[in-house]
Amino acid sequence: MIKVSKMIEIDSINKVYKNEGFETNVLKGISVSVDEGDYVSIIGPSGSGKSTLMTILGCLGQATSGTYLLGGEEVGKLKDYDLSRIRNEKIGFVFQAFHLLPGVSAFDNVMMPLIYCNKIPDDAQERVKQALIRVGLEHRMAHTPGQLSGGEQQRVTIARSLINDPKIILADEPTGNLDSKNGAEIMRVFDQLNAEGRTIIIITHDSFVSEHARRILTLRDGQIVSDKINENFKEPQAGLARVEVK
Amino acid sequence: MRILRNLRQALHGLKLNKGNTFLMTLGVMIGIASLTVIVAIGEGTKSTVLERIANMGFGPESFSVYSGGGRLFFGRNRNITSMTLQDADDIRAMPGVAIVVPRQRKRMRIINKKEFTTTRVYGVSPEWQPARQWKVVDGEFFNDMDMDRKRKVIVLGNTPARKIFGEKDPLGKKIRVGQVFFEVIGLLETKGLTESGYDPDDRALIPLTTAMSRLFRQAHLHSIKVVSTSSDIVRQTMEGVTQVLRRNHGLSPLADDDFRFVTPEGIMQWVTESEQALNRMLLLISTVSLLVGGVVIMNILLVSIRERIREIGVRRCFGARRTDITQQFLFESVLVSLLGGAMGSVVGWVLSSSLKYFDFLPVKITLDPFVLAFGFSMVVGLIFGIHPARKAASLSPDETIR
Ligand SMILES: Nc1ncnc2c1ncn2[C@@H]1O[C@H](COP(=O)(O)OP(=O)(O)OP(=O)(O)O)[C@@H](O)[C@H]1O
Ligand SMILES: [Mg+2]
Numbered sequence: 179m180i181k182v183s184k185m186i187e188i189d190s191i192n193k194v195y196k197n198e199g200f201e202t203n204v205l206k207g208i209s210v211s212v213d214e215g216d217y218v219s220i221i222g223p224s225g226s227g228k229s230t231l232m233t234i235l236g237c238l239g240q241a242t243s244g245t246y247l248l249g250g251e252e253v254g255k256l257k258d259y260d261l262s263r264i265r266n267e268k269i270g271f272v273f274q275a276f277h278l279l280p281g282v283s284a285f286d287n288v289m290m291p292l293i294y295c296n297k298i299p300d301d302a303q304e305r306v307k308q309a310l311i312r313v314g315l316e317h318r319m320a321h322t323p324g325q326l327s328g329g330e331q332q333r334v335t336i337a338r339s340l341i342n343d344p345k346i347i348l349a350d351e352p353t354g355n356l357d358s359k360n361g362a363e364i365m366r367v368f369d370q371l372n373a374e375g376r377t378i379i380i381i382t383h384d385s386f387v388s389e390h391a392r393r394i395l396t397l398r399d400g401q402i403v404s405d406k407i408n409e410n411f412k413e414p415q416a417g418l419a420r421v422e423v424k
Numbered sequence: 425m426r427i428l429r430n431l432r433q434a435l436h437g438l439k440l441n442k443g444n445t446f447l448m449t450l451g452v453m454i455g456i457a458s459l460t461v462i463v464a465i466g467e468g469t470k471s472t473v474l475e476r477i478a479n480m481g482f483g484p485e486s487f488s489v490y491s492g493g494g495r496l497f498f499g500r501n502r503n504i505t506s507m508t509l510q511d512a513d514d515i516r517a518m519p520g521v522a523i524v525v526p527r528q529r530k531r532m533r534i535i536n537k538k539e540f541t542t543t544r545v546y547g548v549s550p551e552w553q554p555a556r557q558w559k560v561v562d563g564e565f566f567n568d569m570d571m572d573r574k575r576k577v578i579v580l581g582n583t584p585a586r587k588i589f590g591e592k593d594p595l596g597k598k599i600r601v602g603q604v605f606f607e608v609i610g611l612l613e614t615k616g617l618t619e620s621g622y623d624p625d626d627r628a629l630i631p632l633t634t635a636m637s638r639l640f641r642q643a644h645l646h647s648i649k650v651v652s653t654s655s656d657i658v659r660q661t662m663e664g665v666t667q668v669l670r671r672n673h674g675l676s677p678l679a680d681d682d683f684r685f686v687t688p689e690g691i692m693q694w695v696t697e698s699e700q701a702l703n704r705m706l707l708l709i710s711t712v713s714l715l716v717g718g719v720v721i722m723n724i725l726l727v728s729i730r731e732r733i734r735e736i737g738v739r740r741c742f743g744a745r746r747t748d749i750t751q752q753f754l755f756e757s758v759l760v761s762l763l764g765g766a767m768g769s770v771v772g773w774v775l776s777s778s779l780k781y782f783d784f785l786p787v788k789i790t791l792d793p794f795v796l797a798f799g800f801s802m803v804v805g806l807i808f809g810i811h812p813a814r815k816a817a818s819l820s821p822d823e824t825i826r
Contacts, residue, residue: 229826233822233825233826236741238820238821238822238825239821239822258745258746259745262743262745262746262748263743265743266742273825277734277737277741278738279735279738280440280735281440282436282440290738290739293429294426294429294739294742294744294745294748295743298429338742
């Protein structure tokens with residue numbers, strides 16, 4: 179048996195949004211753990227708290243109560259300084275709406291996480307180039323988001339999420355704005371990233387997407403209602419060719 | 425360095441949001457432009473006045489008394505005709521007075537055949553030359569005999585001489601001043617243009633008696649220059665002159681003086697006072713306009729942060745710390761303010777130069793206001809940028825990204 183370490187361990191996480199006059203209890207005592215190298219998809223109806231869970235997993239916001247261990251470190255005790263470092267080094271984000279910097283070239287968008295490293299790596303330029311080649315966009319480096327198709331933009335965001343070689347990739351409906359062909363291509367990239375040993379968590383509405391994951395969590399009304407191994411899961415193979423561009 | 429990377433992001437942000445950037449620069453630009461122009465005018469006025477003093481040929485022992493009350497160059501009533509040769513003679517008789525030069529003056533047209541120009545024509549007594557210590561380089565100055573006989577002779581400054589004679593020798597030639605013909609008997613040494621464009625050589629001198637009876641046809645004097653025997657007794661002499669003139673002009677004890685003194689000291693004092701007044705005005709104008717400029721920057725920045733909340737969120741997602749966001753937006757506001765300052769400096773410089781070129785106002789362009797502009801814009805950018813920058817940084821990443 180290979181020894182698998184726990185990447186993420188959350189215990190009785192609650193998230194309450196306080197607004198003037200009312201409170202919204204979005205996450206209600208969620209406990210779950212994710213192994214290093216796991217491939218998890220989170221599904222559930224709209225408003226069930228999927229994105230909220232992701233902001234907590236991604237150290238973008240703190241839970242109201244409960245504990246979160248990320249690689250053994252207790253996130254709830256960290257200050258902005260350390261949280262920023264974790265986001266920078268350990269986590270790569272992919273969003274449904276891409277969230278690329280407008281007016282900035284694909285190259286500089288992918289470069290962006292590196293400028294927030296304590297020291298820019300010497301091979302930064304080369305790394306950006308390799309990341310873009312990897313997602314099949316070496317011919318689009320100077321294009322701004324406005325000059326790229328949706329599929330291309332999402333591939334730029336994947337290159338961006340990879341640039342710091344993170345252990346975890348968090349994707350919130352990465353195929354939500356794409357057609358099925360582009361969606362399939364993006365999923366192949368995720369499969370490959372998982373094959374390399376990265377922990378992948380994908381939020382989705384799409385059963386085609388969740389079928390790619392090894393494990394499927396279902397969220398309803400702020401609670402995990404099912405946690406299943408995907409029987410159709412096909413072990414992806416590492417070292418597959420990069421995305422082909424047609 | 426991390427801070428330099430944030431500076432680059434700020435530059436990029438400004439480039440991307442050109443409209444906002446331009447609007448933000450406007451306030452500071454106007455403030456700095458007006459500041460530099462006002463300083464240039466102030467400096468110009470000051471140096472013009474100082475040059476005039478230098479060119480009046482004042483030593484510490486001399487002063488002038490002008491007809492008409494008021495102060496310095498600002499005569500209250502230019503129609504006053506009370507100052508006469510009698511006054512000059514009575515002053516000359518006072519103890520401690522070395523030289524007295526009674527003067528009349530008028531701007532007139534002087535003509536040599538077809539060439540003509542307008543110049544300041546002075547009717548003075550021959551003592552003018554020792555009092556001014558202005559050399560005659562060609563020919564000679566008129567003497568007491570020319571005075572007594574009311575001769576129609578004229579001594580030209582270089583400017584009118586060149587204008588109507590060109591390269592020819594004016595000596596001995598007849599020229600017309602108004603309707604009267606004069607013979608040129610001397611040429612004054614050339615002093616050259618002062619820095620502010622005042623031309624001391626633009627003058628012509630004729631005997632006072634000739635001026636009174638043949639040219640200006642008036643008995644009253646424009647002014648009297650007095651040189652006392654020593655600078656210690658100038659004040660005392662001025663008091664004596666006051667008594668003489670008030671008595672001669674029959675002024676009642678309650679009436680104001682109908683003459684005024686011009687002394688180097690008086691002019692200097694006036695320069696200092698006007699400089700202080702100008703500085704107060706400057707302070708007010710620049711404070712108000714830079715305040716307005718700063719508030720404009722702050723508000724546009726606050727709006728732009730709302731527009732760019734996604735950008736802030738994404739940067740935070742990928743590792744930007746609060747301090748990175750603070751720095752980026754603070755840099756944006758400082759850069760924009762400096763840009764406004766630079767634009768204002770250019771506009772101010774162009775305005776000042778054209779004022780100078782078209783001779784509207786005395787202008788002297790110095791480096792000081794531009795250095796000041798740099799400092800001011802920097803401070804404005806910092807002060808008014810800190811609130812928006814901290815606000816941008818205080819946003820929690822999960823709120824900025826959804
Ligand atoms: N800042 C907030 N203040 C109050 N309520 C909030 C806030 N953010 C989210 N919510 C609420 O939390 C609930 C869960 O939101 P969340 O975005 O996590 O849902 P989701 O599962 O991602 O839905 P979807 O599939 O539509 O993206 C929603 O009902 C939403 O209204
Ligand atoms: Mg969502």
